[in-house]
Amino acid sequence: MISRFFSLQWKQFFRSSYWQKSMALNIVMVFFALYFILMFLGLGFGLYPILKDKFPNQDPLLIVNGFLFYWLLGDLLMRFFFQKLPVMNIKPLLTLPIKRSSIIHYVLGKSAISFFNFLPLFTVIPFGVILLINGYGATVVFTWMLLIITLTLITNFLNFIIESKSAETELSFLPILAFSGILFGLTYFNIVSFNDLVGSAVNAITANPFLLIIPIGMLILLYYTNFISLKQKLYIDRSLKAKTEIATTTDMAWTRRFGSVAPFLQLDLKLLWRNKRPRSSVFIVAIGLLYGLIFYPNPVYQNMVSFYVFVGIFVTGIFMINFGQFIPAWDSGYYKLLMSQNIKYKEYLNSKYTLMMMSAILMFVISIPYVYFGWKVLVVHFAAMIYNIGVNTHVLLYGGSFNRKKIDLTQRAAFNYQGTGAVQWIIGFPLMIIPMIFFYIPYKFINFEAGIATLIILGIIGIVFHEKIMKGITKRYIDTKYKMINAFDQDN
Amino acid sequence: MIQVTNISKKYVQTTVLQLENLEIPKGQSFGLVGNNGAGKTTFFNLLLDLIQPTTGAITNNEIQVDKSEDWKPFTAAFIDESFLIGYLTPEEYFYFIGELRGMNKADVDTFLEPFEELFNGEIIGKRKYLRDLSKGNQKKAGIVAALIGNPEVIILDEPFANLDPTTQIRLKKLLKSLTEENKATILISSHDLGHVTEVCERIVVLEKGELIKDIETSEATLKELEGHFSV
Numbered sequence: 001m002i003s004r005f006f007s008l009q010w011k012q013f014f015r016s017s018y019w020q021k022s023m024a025l026n027i028v029m030v031f032f033a034l035y036f037i038l039m040f041l042g043l044g045f046g047l048y049p050i051l052k053d054k055f056p057n058q059d060p061l062l063i064v065n066g067f068l069f070y071w072l073l074g075d076l077l078m079r080f081f082f083q084k085l086p087v088m089n090i091k092p093l094l095t096l097p098i099k100r101s102s103i104i105h106y107v108l109g110k111s112a113i114s115f116f117n118f119l120p121l122f123t124v125i126p127f128g129v130i131l132l133i134n135g136y137g138a139t140v141v142f143t144w145m146l147l148i149i150t151l152t153l154i155t156n157f158l159n160f161i162i163e164s165k166s167a168e169t170e171l172s173f174l175p176i177l178a179f180s181g182i183l184f185g186l187t188y189f190n191i192v193s194f195n196d197l198v199g200s201a202v203n204a205i206t207a208n209p210f211l212l213i214i215p216i217g218m219l220i221l222l223y224y225t226n227f228i229s230l231k232q233k234l235y236i237d238r239s240l241k242a243k244t245e246i247a248t249t250t251d252m253a254w255t256r257r258f259g260s261v262a263p264f265l266q267l268d269l270k271l272l273w274r275n276k277r278p279r280s281s282v283f284i285v286a287i288g289l290l291y292g293l294i295f296y297p298n299p300v301y302q303n304m305v306s307f308y309v310f311v312g313i314f315v316t317g318i319f320m321i322n323f324g325q326f327i328p329a330w331d332s333g334y335y336k337l338l339m340s341q342n343i344k345y346k347e348y349l350n351s352k353y354t355l356m357m358m359s360a361i362l363m364f365v366i367s368i369p370y371v372y373f374g375w376k377v378l379v380v381h382f383a384a385m386i387y388n389i390g391v392n393t394h395v396l397l398y399g400g401s402f403n404r405k406k407i408d409l410t411q412r413a414a415f416n417y418q419g420t421g422a423v424q425w426i427i428g429f430p431l432m433i434i435p436m437i438f439f440y441i442p443y444k445f446i447n448f449e450a451g452i453a454t455l456i457i458l459g460i461i462g463i464v465f466h467e468k469i470m471k472g473i474t475k476r477y478i479d480t481k482y483k484m485i486n487a488f489d490q491d492n
Numbered sequence: 493m494i495q496v497t498n499i500s501k502k503y504v505q506t507t508v509l510q511l512e513n514l515e516i517p518k519g520q521s522f523g524l525v526g527n528n529g530a531g532k533t534t535f536f537n538l539l540l541d542l543i544q545p546t547t548g549a550i551t552n553n554e555i556q557v558d559k560s561e562d563w564k565p566f567t568a569a570f571i572d573e574s575f576l577i578g579y580l581t582p583e584e585y586f587y588f589i590g591e592l593r594g595m596n597k598a599d600v601d602t603f604l605e606p607f608e609e610l611f612n613g614e615i616i617g618k619r620k621y622l623r624d625l626s627k628g629n630q631k632k633a634g635i636v637a638a639l640i641g642n643p644e645v646i647i648l649d650e651p652f653a654n655l656d657p658t659t660q661i662r663l664k665k666l667l668k669s670l671t672e673e674n675k676a677t678i679l680i681s682s683h684d685l686g687h688v689t690e691v692c693e694r695i696v697v698l699e700k701g702e703l704i705k706d707i708e709t710s711e712a713t714l715k716e717l718e719g720h721f722s723v
Contacts, residue, residue, distance in 0.1 A: 337577070341564065485542050
């Protein structure tokens, strides 16, 4: 049975159009994986000699145990944001003669062989071998290794419980941040030293292997908790069927002012408010606004004005970048309707442009208090806004014509958000780096004003030639129409 | 109204549709019948320019559909659920479509009045999003939306599937009245031979992408079709 499930998943993965179309992305992922493996291997081999060198009077194993708390906490955080609960298309299996429990055991078992659980082995095994070479007792070392593996699996299953509990809420990442923040804070300010607690617990267990029963018992308990909670969800009227929401209607009369793009603008605003996934991109805006606080108060960046440009583009463009990247995939669910209805492509795209432009202006206005950190900040933000409106919007719209991946709006936001997070930021970077360069060159060779002027002029050029540029972009969308319809028609 | 010349659609090796010549005059109710894979939906997709023909062309009111978009103002379709916008309420969806077709809210409201019976109180004013409606009610909303703005060409893929018997009967009445009253050209496909023969003046049978029967509906048509399909 397990092998059947495995072959189903294998086919689902390799036969998805997403896999076939984004080889490049997969190669990048493989490189990331290799990079992490190397890092962990390096840590495994280097840890003992380094610790011995720095703290010759202390036992390296005890030092490592003392830091295990932070390791586990970091592990939990990483998992929360990057490890997805293994999902399986369960509905077709429910009516087949398969025991519900074997489906769940498979799903949970699969999560145990995740990359996240293998990664620590690359550190634990070399470190353990070195310990053996250096005269530690075999029982101590093996108990320790077994313990770390158990702890890793505990985080694995603990994460799923946290994830499934917090997925229901809007800002799903807040509970985990609060939880780990409190643990970290308590330890950091020496109120309750979880650090020492975990350290001495681990020491006690390595000293007395029979105590291993306690963590293994915890693991079984967590596994069982997951099992129970999944079992309850294995009915189509529980988690598989979405809850029906009570519709709220607004007529948004104010959008009328935008003339022919008004119906699309209304549609976009409803899209943003009524679907969890795009709604989370609205919430990111709030976080983005605070981004400047990392840079501006920091004396290190006081004289690096180019960084102001980076922050300015980010702050005034965060919504634009988050939303714009997925044009027109947001509408993928009903793309065929849009393509056969009485719609001018240009108006459709112009509505997206209007939305992005409004967001840039709004974000600039909200970010005005940053003037507290000097008038230059405000000037840079203004120039960045103009650049965003004139250049980045068009780049995003053009880039959108390459979108071939459907977005299922009905899916839960949390997992989706986690899935695209990393890629999103990578794509977002050129949008922020290039204006930095445009600013930096005149700034370096002439002065601050010249740099600002360059950004503003580039932006104005974009705004002046908006009609022309949109014509080109529209043509590009029309040319790729059939490909897009076909791609949006497929489930990934 | 619709003129098909030498149209074909091939995917790599397999030909999914091959029609030499087909003319659908204005005001006709045209039925498309065939087993799965006969090419019915492919034909509709070509007509709506959602896929690219391998050869040939379709003109809709003298406009070649893959060259110009000017056929869109007088053509409406409901092919499947991907023609619905899930996060809108049915009313909002009707208003949106109405707006695209130059009707304001009041116009749409007046337009919807005669459909109250068809909706059976399950669609309007229920404070539900389209994605939360049942399949049958989604279909009703989609079909009615395709009628907004008095389009001259109406394309409905499998309109009777998923509907309850009462609605099926009402829908048949509605479709018949459309061709009588305002000279709309209706193209529907169906697996239910009884329904198509009742609604359509002309029935075309497709098999493996080719036209094999072109019948003007009469008393004997249903028998003939049943004979054809019972192999």
